[in-house]
Amino acid sequence: MNQPLDNPSGQVVPAIRVRHVTKTFGGVTALDDVSFEVLPGEVHCLAGENGCGKSTIIKIITGVYQPDAGAEIEIFGQKLSAITPTISRKLGIDVIWQDLALFPLMSVAENIAFEGMLGNVPRIARHATLRKKAAEVLTRLGVDLDLEAPLHTLSVAERQIVAVGRALVGDARLVFMDEPTASLTQSETEKLLAIVAKLSSEGVAVVFVSHRLAEVLKISSRVTVLRDGRLVGVYDTDGMTQSHLTELMTGHTFDSVVAAQDRSKAPVVLQVKNLTREGEFNNIDLTVRQGEVVGITGLIGAGRTELGHALFGMTKPGSGEIILNGAPVRFRSNRDAINSGVAYVSEDRLTLGLVQPQSIADNIVLPVLDSILDRFGLISSSKKDKTVRSWIDDLAVKIGEPTDPVTTLSGGNQQRIVLAKWLATKPKLLILDAPTVGVDVGARAGIFEIVRKLADQGLAILMISDEIPEAYFNSDRVIHMAGGEFIGEYDPRSTTISEIEGAVFA
C-alpha cells in the first residue's frame, strides 16, 4: 500500500524544495542528507520521534540555523544560497514555533501583530492598526482574549493561541506549525484544524508537526517521515493507518492494552477530603493508594491543574484536608511538599519545569542536591554523574553530553528531563500534569512503561491528562473532572473508551 512517492510534484513549482540538508551541532547530527518538498496549498506533515530533526529542518528553512555545506534550498522556485529570518518572512513563510518564541512582557495584540513593527527603517508605530489586525485574527480563530493583557498573564493554552494568531496575521504562502496543538483543548484544536483546511483551500501550504497521529492523518495529504535525522520517505496519507505510521517513525509497533489493575487493598498514600479553593475547585474527595495510577481527565479549565498545584503546595486550599500517609499535612510551599515526598511534573515545562540555560545534568540533580553530596558536604561529581546517567538511560533521553544546556534538546526530550528530575527525588506521590504533551508515540509508550514500573514499586501516581485514550489505557481508575468538581469515575476494565469520551465531550 503506502509506498514512498517518487515524483509527486510533476510540473508544479513546489513551495519548498530542499535537498541534501545536513546539520550537525558539535558531535550531534540532527539532520543527515535530508530532502523535503512541499507543494503549494498542500497540508504536509512532518512526522518522527522526538529529536529526529523536525524542528531543526524548520529552523533551517526559515534561516534561524545555517545548514552544513552542500544543501540546496529552493523556495517558491527561487534558489537561495543563504536565508535569514527576514528573507524567509519576505518570501511569505510564517512559523508557529514549538517553543512559541513570543514576548512575555508585551501585550497580546503586539504579540499577534508584531510583524507590523518590523523593518529596519523606523516608522511611526500604529498601535490602532495593530490592535485591529490582532482582533481580526482572534475573531477568525473564534477565541476571545484581552488584547491588552501582557502575555505572561495568559495560560499555556492561551499563549499557544496567540502564537497561532501571529502566524495567521500576515499573508503567508506557507505556514510551519510546530506542534501547535500540544496544549490546546479539543475544541480549540478543532478550530485550528478547520483553519488549516481553509488556508490550504486558499492555496496556502501548511507544514504540520504533531505527535497526535490521529490529527496528522486527518488533516494532511502527505507525510514526510524522519527517523534519527534521516529521511525514511514521503507517503500519501490515504489509506495510511496510525500503526503503520508509528512503525515507519520508530521501526517497531506498539499495541495499546488496558493496564488497569485492582489496587483497592493497597494502603492509602494520599487522601483528600472536601478540598476547596474558591473559583478553582470544590469539595474534592480523592484517594490514591500505593501502586495505583489515578487518571484525571476533562476539558481544559476543569480545575485539574489547579488541584495539582494545591496538592503540591504551590497554592493554599481554602478549606478541606490533605492527608499524606495517614498524617494531615498543610504545605506552606512546594519545598514542604517535596520534603514530604510529593513530586509534580508540570504541564508547562518551558517556564516551570526546567532551568533553561543550565545543563541537562544540573537540571536533573537540582531537586536532589542533598543526596549527591560527598562526605565533605560538597557535590560529588561521581555521584552526580551516576544519578544523571541512570536516569538518561532509563528514560532513553536523546542527548549529546549531560553538560549541554537543556535548550539544545528537542521539545520531547526536555519533557523527559523534567520527568527524570522529579523521579530523582524518589517521591511517594507523583503528580503528572499532561506528561506526554509533545512526546512522540514511542516515547509515550516508554513513559507509561516507566509510570507502570514506578507504580509497581509502590509509588502512588496522580495523572492529569487531556487525552482520554492515554488516561484510559494507563490508569487504574479514571476520574472525570468538570467545572472544578469530580463528576464521574470509571474503571477502564469495565468501561469502553467511547463511554468516557461521550461523558467528557457531552
Add this chain to the structure above:
Amino acid sequence: MRNFFRNNPTEAILLVVLAIVCVGLSIGTDQFLTLVNLANLLNASAINIIFAVGLVVVLIAGGIDISFAVAASVVQYVTVYALGYIGGGNWFWGFMIAGSLGIGLGLINAFLIHYFRIISIVVTIATFNAFFGLLMFITSGRYLYNLPDWWTTRIILVEHQTTSGQWAELTAPVAVMLIASFATWFLIRFTTTGRQLYAFGDNPEGARRVGINIAAMQAIAFGWAGMMAGIAGLMQVNFVQEVVPNALIGRELDVLAAVVLGGARLGGGRGSVIGCILGVMLIAIIQNGLNLLGISPFAFKMIVGAFILAAISLSNMSFSSLSFARKGRV
C-alpha cells in the same frame, strides 16, 4: 488610566510614594514647598534625568551600561579641545560634537557586545575602566576652567521673584532634559524601532526569529545611551562651569539605581521615561527632604537602598505571581 496601573505597576506605586513623600515634606518642613526649592531640585536633577533616559533604552533592550558616566567625562574633554580647534563654536556645535562623540563611544560598547558575544555588563565594566584610565592618563587629572563663554553662561528660561525676594529660576539643562525625555519617549513608545527594542529585550531569541536585526538593536540602544551621556556631559559643564575628569564617576550607579527604581527591569523588556523621571526625582526629593530635616547624609544612601529593594521585590513579586496564576478560561 487603568491600563497605566496594570501595565506599569512599579511606575504607579512610585507615583503614589512620591506624592506621599511630597505631602509629608510639605507638612514637615517650611522650605520644601517653595518655588525656589522646587526649581533648584529640578535644575539639579536635570542632568541625571538626561543620563537616565539614555540608560533606560539599554535596559529595555536587555543590556546594562556601566560606562556612560565616564564616557560623558571623556566627551567633555574631547569637546573642549574640538571646540578650541574650530575657534570656540557655539551651542549648535556643542551639541553636534558632544552628541556624536557620545554616540561613537556607545557604538564601541555595542560592537564589542555584538561581535564578540560578551555580555554587556562585562563589556561596559571594561570600557568604564578603559575610558577612565585613558582620560586620567592623558589629562593627568587636570581641571579645565578656560571654557567658551557661551558654554558656561547660565541661561535662565523662566524666573520668578518670590515674596521673600529670592529668585526661583529654571535653567537650560531643564529644557534639554525635557527635549531628551520627549525624544526618548517618542522613540520607545511610538516608533517601530522602539517596539523592536522592547521585543528584543523581552525575548532575544524570539526577536531574532521574527527577523529583528539584532546588531541594529544593540547599536541603537547603546548609541542612544551614548548620545544622551554626551549631551548630559555638555549640560553638566554648563551647570558647574568647569571640566573635572572624575566629576561624573560614580554617577552611573546613582542613575542606574534611579532607573531601576523607576520600573526598568534588569534583563530587559520593561522600562519607561516616566519611570526614569519619577525615579530620579524621588531620590532627589528624599535627599533634599533629609537635608531640610537635618538628617545625616549617610541615612540617605541607606534609604535609597531600601527603596530600591522594595521596588524590585514588589515588581518581581507581581511578575512571578502573575505567571503562576493561570486562569482556566475556555
